[in-house]
Amino acid sequence: MSEKEIFDLLHRYASGNYAPEDAVKIRQLMADSRYHAVILDFMDAFWEKLEDRAENSPPVSRDQKDLIFQRIAGKMEPTIAPVPKSRNIVRIWTLAGAAAALVLFISVLLSRKAADSPVVQRDVPIAAVTDIAAPAATYAYLQTDNGLKLGLKELGTLPGSPALITENGSVMVRYISQQNNVPRQSQWHELVNPRGSKKINLTLSDGTLVSLNAGSTIRYPAGFTGAIRVVELKGEAYFEVAKDKKHPFTVHTGSGDVEVLGTHFNVNTSRFDSVMQVTLLEGSVKVSHNGRSDVLHPGEQAVVGDVIDVSRAVESKQVLAWTNEEFNFTGMDLREILKEIERWYDVDITIAQNVPEMRLSGILSRNLSVRQVLDIVSLSSGIQFTINNKIIMVTAGE
Structure with missing residues (x-):
């Protein structure tokens, strides 16, 4: 792939307008060290764009960005302390070389610098809806x-x-x-x-x-x-x-x-x-x-x-994370996380019997779409999901 094709792919994934085959390509890129420099270049450009939109943003060096990339990709030991009293913990931010490295990097930026940016809903027939944007207003x-x-x-x-x-x-x-x-x-x-x-x-x-x-x-x-x-x-x-x-x-x-x-x-x-x-x-x-x-x-x-x-x-x-438009899943059971997702996105989630008990940890912006959030949960836990309008089916991974 050319550098332009990679940038276009990463941009589609960052904006949420990606196809299933794009997610597969992202995983392949993340697993191939030859493309890591290009991905970091994209992160440079993405970060600078967000810094232009944010006030008083601290400068971030190339080394810091590379460190973030390596930690998220699972190539370094994480500095996050483990959640006590659980033997089945999955840390969302230590996904081993999966596309979640990009998603998490972007979600952190969105949470810190552009959490007020709404997800644009595409004008598609109801039967074709496979993603749901975060709430844009209060409907009380x-x-x-x-x-x-x-x-x-x-x-x-x-x-x-x-x-x-x-x-x-x-x-x-x-x-x-x-x-x-x-x-x-x-x-x-x-x-x-x-x-x-x-x-x-x-x-x-x-x-x-x-x-x-x-x-x-x-x-x-x-x-x-x-x-x-x-x-x-x-x-x-x-x-x-x-x-x-x-x-x-x-x-x-x-x-x-x-x-x-x-x-x-x-x-x-x-x-x-x-x-x-x-x-x-x-x-x-x-x-x-x-x-x-x-x-x-x-x-x-x-x-x-x-x-x-x-x-x-x-x-x-x-x-109080919800009052600041954040998800804080630190040490939470998977089923508790899915209940929070149900309430925020107004969806109904069915969990298959073969989905194991597990606890996850991570902090995400509530302004991400439901697919972006579930992508991160899926890549960190191994579960799979399908979205059909407002019905989400969760199954165990292969």
Whole structure:
């Protein structure tokens, strides 16, 4: 192949507009040391293009790029520490000479320098869809207890409905702060953020801030009344609770309750069936379920099911990666990873019985398409997948 043909091939692969035979050629290139210099030249050009688009980008030397290439291609011992308590770990960034070297290099650049670049969807018939772009917007909507359903653009048009605020590219549903001389409303509202949607931010009437992940729903009063502030959650949300010692704040889920006065924490009921995961960043909270309870301190995490299992040292960056439009799969089970992919891309994944249990590690931008993410998972784990519209079949590799 000529250098121009190789550059064209790499560019198609980097942009996601590649055919299956292109992926085969990429693997062949990565396995042949004669082409490594050409691939590094492409990385040079790609990096410089991204540096032109990013502000305050640090210069990267040729030696650094070569080191990145060698580590990703599996030719050097990785510096990433192994995930403890597992004998079946696959590190996404140590793929042995596969095309994932290129994909991962590019995904790291995209995550660091151009994470806001949307994946362009091609105008093709539905029956021919074999890739799905990352969500480009939030598709959340509001429901009231009297059955009224409002899209985001309709907010603020009816009495008692919240305002829609857009700040720095983020969308927020904001309620008017309660004042002592203003009667509190008793009507309950429900904010629904469906699968395949960017996060939606919410400011409750007491000033509490909430970020709601895709595939999640929060139910709350338009104005808090009574001695306690109560909200109901299905899915995942990050809370920054406004302090009010006279009115404790409680998050109720089907798997337990979280009681606070004013603090920052993340609640996830989506990762495991019938289980609530609570991670505390600031302050203190009490988690309870079926007569059992435990108090968490900053940096701790509770998994609440039949029992309450508390971990005393948790990496908060991994827990909150979704709020920064990242996937952080460090030490995660393959099936947990696929559940996250289902929720973000609004797809249904069927896993064949012959797919083995395994754990993976890696950090990727959520702005990659589903095929780009699955390519990386596939090349690191050996699984295979097929995409047919929004149905994905996962099978064990040969």
